[in-house]
Each structure stands twice: as C-alpha cells, then as structure tokens.
Amino acid sequence: MVMENKLQMFKPKFTITTEINKALVEIERVRGFLDAVTLKDDWISDMQKRALILESHHSTHIEGTALSLEQAKNLCGSIRRTATRDLTSLVQKGLIEMKGQLKSAYYVLSPAVKI
Secondary structure, eight states, X not given: OHHHHHHXXXXXXXXXXXXXXXXXXXXXXXHHHHHHOOOOHHHHHHHHHHHHHHHHHHHHHHXXXXXXXXXXXXXXXXXXXXXXXXXXXXXXXXSEEEESOGGGOEEEEOTTOOO
C-alpha cells in the first residue's frame, strides 16, 4: 500500500515536448533501420580503422601532443604492420598457432611451449 502511494506521487522534473517526441521517434526510426541493415565486412573494417585513426588524432590533442591526422594514420598503419610481423614470427618459431582465417583468426599458445 505504501509503495503504491510513492509511485503515484512521482512527478518528473521534465516535460516531453513535441520537439523531444519527434527526436525520439527519429532516433527509433534510424535505430530500426540500422538493426535491419546488414553491413559489409569491408565497410565495417574501414570504419573501425577510421575510428581508431580519429581517436588517436583527437586524444593526442587532448593530451597536448598535436599529432596531425596524417601522422595518426601512419602510426596506426605501422602498428598493424608491426603486429602482423610479430605474430608471423611467433608462428614461424612454433611459439603460437593461428586458428581460424582472416577476420575470425586468433592465436593460441603452441602445445610445445611449456609454461
């Protein structure tokens, strides 16, 4: 009984205006569209790379180290190349094994390696 009174007494400190309601409807419409659409893997990969570059660029500005967008792009590219080179080297040495292919690939410690 006491709980019912508390629920009835709630008075929000905001008003949903027509403008807010239209914005919420638009958000739901776009969300529905995005949920229904199938994005190509290449597009997703490109957007992830671009997001990483932009994040690197903007975070360095916040930290006071002004990396240009081109410098951030080069840095992100070299990190990927270095990681690929290092993983390939570890596989060739028999320390790790690659499972899966392409984007679903992952690496596990080789059974020959004793911890």
